[in-house]
Amino acid sequence: MVEHFNAHTEANATMTRTQERIPTVVVDDAHIIYRVHQGAAGGTTPVAALRRLVKRTHAPNVREVHAVKGISFTAYRGEAIGLIGSNGSGKSTILRAIAGLLPVNRGAIHTQGQPSLLGVNAALLNDLSGERNVVLGCLAMGMHPDDVAKQAAGIIDFSGINERGDFASLPMRTYSSGMAARLRFSIAAAKKHDVLLIDEALATGDKGFRKRSEQRVRELREGAGTVFLVSHQLSSVRDTCERTIWLESGVIRMDGPTDEVIRAYEAYANSK
Amino acid sequence: MATTALVDPDTGLTQAQLAARHGLRVAGERPSLVEYSRRLWAYRHFIAAYANAKLVASYSNAKLGQLWQVLTPLTNAAVYYLIFGVVLAQNEIPNFIAYLTTGLFIFNFTQSAVLAGTQSISSNLGLIRALHFPRASLPLSTTITQFQQLLASMVVLVGIVLVTGEPLTWEWLLLVPALLLQAVFNAGVVLLVARLGSKSSDLKQVMPFIMRTWMYGSGVLYSVSLFERLPGWATTLVQFNPLLVYIELARYALLEEAPLLNESLTQLWLVGAGWALVAGIGGFFYFWRGEQEYGRG
Numbered sequence: 001m002v003e004h005f006n007a008h009t010e011a012n013a014t015m016t017r018t019q020e021r022i023p024t025v026v027v028d029d030a031h032i033i034y035r036v037h038q039g040a041a042g043g044t045t046p047v048a049a050l051r052r053l054v055k056r057t058h059a060p061n062v063r064e065v066h067a068v069k070g071i072s073f074t075a076y077r078g079e080a081i082g083l084i085g086s087n088g089s090g091k092s093t094i095l096r097a098i099a100g101l102l103p104v105n106r107g108a109i110h111t112q113g114q115p116s117l118l119g120v121n122a123a124l125l126n127d128l129s130g131e132r133n134v135v136l137g138c139l140a141m142g143m144h145p146d147d148v149a150k151q152a153a154g155i156i157d158f159s160g161i162n163e164r165g166d167f168a169s170l171p172m173r174t175y176s177s178g179m180a181a182r183l184r185f186s187i188a189a190a191k192k193h194d195v196l197l198i199d200e201a202l203a204t205g206d207k208g209f210r211k212r213s214e215q216r217v218r219e220l221r222e223g224a225g226t227v228f229l230v231s232h233q234l235s236s237v238r239d240t241c242e243r244t245i246w247l248e249s250g251v252i253r254m255d256g257p258t259d260e261v262i263r264a265y266e267a268y269a270n271s272k
Numbered sequence: 273m274a275t276t277a278l279v280d281p282d283t284g285l286t287q288a289q290l291a292a293r294h295g296l297r298v299a300g301e302r303p304s305l306v307e308y309s310r311r312l313w314a315y316r317h318f319i320a321a322y323a324n325a326k327l328v329a330s331y332s333n334a335k336l337g338q339l340w341q342v343l344t345p346l347t348n349a350a351v352y353y354l355i356f357g358v359v360l361a362q363n364e365i366p367n368f369i370a371y372l373t374t375g376l377f378i379f380n381f382t383q384s385a386v387l388a389g390t391q392s393i394s395s396n397l398g399l400i401r402a403l404h405f406p407r408a409s410l411p412l413s414t415t416i417t418q419f420q421q422l423l424a425s426m427v428v429l430v431g432i433v434l435v436t437g438e439p440l441t442w443e444w445l446l447l448v449p450a451l452l453l454q455a456v457f458n459a460g461v462v463l464l465v466a467r468l469g470s471k472s473s474d475l476k477q478v479m480p481f482i483m484r485t486w487m488y489g490s491g492v493l494y495s496v497s498l499f500e501r502l503p504g505w506a507t508t509l510v511q512f513n514p515l516l517v518y519i520e521l522a523r524y525a526l527l528e529e530a531p532l533l534n535e536s537l538t539q540l541w542l543v544g545a546g547w548a549l550v551a552g553i554g555g556f557f558y559f560w561r562g563e564q565e566y567g568r569g
Contacts, residue, residue: 097299
């Protein structure tokens with residue numbers, strides 16, 4: 001099956017060791033429409049709200065956005081797939097749908113196991129110390145308390161939050177955004193995931209942490225997982241992913257080896 | 273063009289057939305009720321750890337810290353005693369302080385659990401969106417946190433009851449099953465309001481009023497004998513009010529001469545157990561039905 005698969009030959013080169021390609025995420029003509037609250041736009045007076053209740057219409061500041069318009073692709077075990085595209089092209093939306101957090105309005109998304117989404121805003125408990133967040137986060141991923149006790153120190157080391165003094169025992173609300181993001185990534189990466197979805201979460205770390213986290217992503221892939229990476233930093237997509245999907249206004253513009261797709265994307269972005 | 277990769281050319285399967293062949297499941301599918309309960313049991317460590325963490329965090333900014341666990345119920349009791357015991361001078365109830373504080377603390381257990389439960393989904397969206405765990409863990413740990421708070425206020429209550437001259441009897445042991453039944457009832461109600469509150473944040477505004485109405489209907493602040501002046505059907509209705517039942521069970525256990533609305537103790541226990549069962553199972557079922565929707569939007 002491998003030799004006829006012409007869309008991403010380079011991606012397949014790394015896959016030839018596993019004879020059969022096992023799909024982990026199958027997206028079948030997915031359409032996603034969601035309602036966004038535009039904030040206080042007008043018509044927010046009590047009278048207007050009452051009139052809406054009586055007439056049973058939606059608030060005027062809620063608008064429907066057709067964010068993903070018929071996307072189909074298949075991701076296989078051991079693949080790292082970059083998702084690129086301009087702002088608002090539907091990258092984050094499709095990730096959240098794969099994680100099961102947004103319903104598809106048409107089509108279907110099939111996944112193996114439970115994909116985990118790692119986003120920038122994935123806050124844990126800000127009032128609690130970093131250590132406690134590590135324990136809670138690991139338990140919330142379904143780890144056994146004994147394993148958590150064994151791994152907790154390693155997770156804090158990996159995140160590097162203790163590099164400048166003992167931050168692990170301080171509440172998370174005192175962390176800088178980069179530190180919090182590093183800790184979150186470290187917690188999520190402590191467990192083996194069938195499918196890990198990373199939404200810009202690596203962008204906040206410093207250079208040393210980026211290196212460590214890219215290494216961790218590679219390990220996760222070798223453990224037969226699939227990793228999706230949404231990023232505006234093309235260099236980190238180039239370093240971690242061999243396959244890249246380019247989305248533009250909710251449709252797939254290109255799907256193939258990272259080098260080709262990024263070259264085409266850069267040409268497109270520069271010509272605008 | 274990318275779309276040529278949609279269908280694996282060798283096998284000629286459509287996307288749906290490919291997914292079916294490899295046993296993939298639809299993203300965000302709801303597990304069966306049995307499977308869900310099993311998963312929830314597997315997450316018991318998380319539930320306990322989260323409940324403890326919340327308890328610690330709730331007073332982390334206060335100077336007096338955990339002392340507030342005891343100070344809050346005490347202050348509450350003092351305020352109500354000032355109004356109903358001193359200003360309005362209730363004298364038909366023997367040992368009014370103990371009567372009032374028992375009702376107040378028992379009611380407060382449900383009240384604070386419900387108020388916290390309304391937001392147990394909506395205030396944890398970050399956690400829900402980041403990690404996958406059975407969502408019922410959150411409302412359940414809210415209930416446990418409130419149960420831990422209750423234990424602290426029970427220590428205060430026992431002190432007040434003893435100081436005001438009630439004797440220590442074997443009947444006090446009945447307080448334990450009564451509180452456990454109430455805890456199950458609370459868990460069910462919390463699961464219910466957690467799902468409702470995840471849909472509309474308006475509930476958060478309405479809930480305090482509902483709880484206050486409920487308090488007046490539970491004979492917390494005044495003698496339950498007042499309810500006997502109501503028309504017959506209304507008295508019966510109040511008799512089946514779950515919170516009145518749990519409060520009466522506690523008063524029966526702790527106090528010697530407190531007036532009770534329900535004369536039959538068997539009926540009290542049956543109604544209390546019935547409510548716990550109905551709310552517990554009903555709330556769990558209702559919450560499970562919405563499992564895939566939490567964190568969406």
